[in-house]
Amino acid sequence: xxxxxLIDTEPGVIWDVAEAVRKIKGVKASHAVAGQYDSIAYVEFxxxxxxxxxxxxxxxxxxxxxxxxxxAIPPTIRK
Numbered sequence: 001x002x003x004x005x006l007i008d009t010e011p012g013v014i015w016d017v018a019e020a021v022r023k024i025k026g027v028k029a030s031h032a033v034a035g036q037y038d039s040i041a042y043v044e045f046x047x048x049x050x051x052x053x054x055x056x057x058x059x060x061x062x063x064x065x066x067x068x069x070x071x072a073i074p075p076t077i078r079k
Contacts, residue, residue, distance in 0.1 A: 002072040003051055005058055007039040013063035014038045020061050026054045037068070 009017045014032045018039045021030040029042040041058065045051045051069070059067055 001045050001051070001074070003043045003045070004070045004072070005041040005043060005055060006037040006068040006070070007041065007058065008065045008067070009038040010063040010065060017061055017063050021058055024054060024057050026050060 005021075007017060007021070018030045018032045021027055021039060021041045024041075026043050026045055027041050028044050031040055032038065033040050043051065043054055045054065051071075055067060055069060058064060
């Protein structure tokens with residue numbers, strides 16, 4: 001399964017958070033972005049509890065204010 005985690009950070013730590021997120025197991029990519037959120041992480045997981053653990057680790061990073069998670073819907077659900 002796949003998800004995108006949108007991350008709101010404290011001012012001045014966008015790059016630090018993006019780099020720290022990249023080191024978390026299950027995170028395949030992490031970028032600083034411009035817009036409503038400051039960073040975005042692309043996550044791959046097999047069970048929902050794995051996703052929960054990844055989100056907890058992200059939320060515990062210094063400078064993270066809040067997160068919003070978007071779980072990708074697999075194309076097989078369309079059929």
